[in-house]
């Protein structure tokens with residue numbers, strides 16, 4: 001691969017803060033004399049002001065100082081930035097377990113040691129979804145499990161899977177599956 005082709009890929013990695021390139025290279029900014037990891041959350045520098053280095057030593061030898069936000073001089077997994085994906089994964093696991101049924105996003109965020117806003121941003125960045133859409137997916141999953149495995153009434157299924165009202169359950173179900181819960185169960189039974 002030519003250097004130009006490599007640079008094009010690395011610019012793209014910086015532009016998207018692609019975590020798969022974290023540790024592969026470092027990006028130095030000529031205007032600030034600072035070097036960063038490709039995942040640095042700081043404002044993006046213009047392409048013409050970027051210089052790439054394969055090692056932190058090379059960036060430092062060229063006179064660049066480590067960024068205080070992404071801490072490129074530390075080992076991967078040891079910086080505050082690395083905790084964001086871990087917290088987001090924990091939040092996803094909790095929401096998938098029903099943590100937002102009867103609990104606010106704010107309360108869940110507090111439990112995980114971060115602010116409501118921080119949690120929303122971490123989830124958006126890590127899994128591209130809001131706490132609400134993750135919780136909805138979890139409730140619909142729980143509902144289809146109950147519809148398939150039990151003879152419980154639709155109302156019972158709605159509340160048991162975490163919905164706050166039958167109306168909301170029916171609306172969400174129809175939007176997702178393009179049929180009512182009753183129809184879904186009938187088809188399932190026929191199959």
Ligand SMILES: [Zn+2]
Pocket residue numbers: 035036037040041042067068069070071
């Ligand atoms: Zn940085």
